[in-house]
Amino acid sequence: MSILIERDQGVPSPALVPAQDDFAHDRGGAELTIGLINNMPDPALKATERQFMKLLQAAADPRRIRFHCFSLPSVKRSPEAKWHVDSEYSDLADLKHQKFDGLIVTGAEPVAPELDQEPYWRDLTELIDWAKVNTRSTIWSCLAAHAAVLHLDRIERRRLPAKRHGIFDCEAVGSDLLTRAAPAPLKVSHSRLNEVAESDLTEAGYQVLTRSAEAGVDIFVRQYASRFVFFQGHPEYDALSLQREYLRDIGRYLARERENYPAVPVSYFDAATEERLARFEKKARQQRHPALAGELPALILRSDIAAGSAAAVLFRNWLNDLAMDAEAALPAR
Incomplete structure (x- = not known):
């Protein structure tokens, strides 16, 4: 199902937006088509969907985004979550019949001791290979980032002594269009039990864009026909x-x-x-x-967590980069 996202509209559920909308490029810019492959566990499925829609809306500026939700069919679901995916998401088979400017792929709840033993591993690796040549850029978030570098370069993630869970200050490393005008430090949510080491990434040819003294590598990238952007954290997380x-x-x-x-x-x-x-x-x-x-006591957050503010800048830069490519491909008028 297709959703149209504009900066000034409300963010509905996928079921509430018409699947078709004839639209001309009357705003001086190209419409962007973005896909979300939402593999998060059932309790976080709808929240993740809403969080990415709100994040893209905040980053969209005047342009419109045609947004599609998918999920890997091999991710195990409860009957309720499966009904939601079956009724409101597009079929993953349709992904290969459309042209996407950008793709966002989330992690999934691990059920096997090793990533390449997960029941969704084959589907995920086929998606990685497809995205390399069929998108302008793809974002891989958290466990999806770990799975992608394992498949692409056999980089193994490492188990942490304790869960890395909280808001961490991250600093930009060098300059890149993705981190342009980002706040310093970037406050980023991390929630993970594993990490990929910076030394392994740089040795394999990845470029690190942000890192944290406490949390390690945050964002890193690699250029194929598509630019792959990897987040070890969760840029979509809201304050709660x-x-x-x-x-x-x-x-x-x-x-x-x-x-x-x-x-x-x-x-x-x-x-x-x-x-x-x-x-x-x-x-x-x-x-x-x-x-x-x-x-349980009443819970009050720190006043300086700034959840989502850094992500909005990063995603605005990502969309701007995609739009420049898309507009360059438009016929002259």
Whole structure:
């Protein structure tokens, strides 16, 4: 299903926008066609869809974006999530019958010990190979970035000692159109258990664009026929995304679905909230029971997290770059 995104419109669900809209290039610029391959786990499926739509809307400026949602068919879904994908997303087979300016590919919840053993691995690697020559640029986010470099250059991700979870200050490395006019530092959400090392990436020919002293490499790129852009973090996350994940993990701990109590996200809650959460953690370890979730304290975020502001600049630069290519390809008028 196709969605038209404009800067001043509301952001609906895919089902609420007409699939067809005859449109001329009457705004002085080319319409961009962007695809989202949304492979996020069921609880985050709709949120991820909305977050990327809002991010593209914030970055669109005056141009219009024709936006298509897809999901890898081999990603396991609950009946409810499968119904949502089947009824509101385009069929992945249609991807190869259209020309996309840009593609965004999210990670998926891992279910196998190694990435190349995942049930969706074949579908994902076929998508990587297709995107190399059939898009102007593709963004690979979080686990999708790890999977792409594994497939392309056999770069193995490394397990972290603890989950990297929070808002991290990232600095630009050199100059690039993607990071032009980006705030310094860029405050970026990361939520992952693994990483790819900068030394492995540079040795294989990737260019690092941003890095964090605490979180390591953030954005890196490689040029094929398509420019591949890799995010180890989650540029789409809104201000409450990390909070939702943290509360989900507390709930799983209390229900004995995970053994370790989750760490508080880095540089995310204010100091008073962190103190209250430390007291709650002590009680949760002593009285581990799902009912205790009702006693969670009020949560207040730090005032300086600036969630999404850096991503809006990065995506505006990405869309501008795509638009220059698209407009150059238009016939003279």
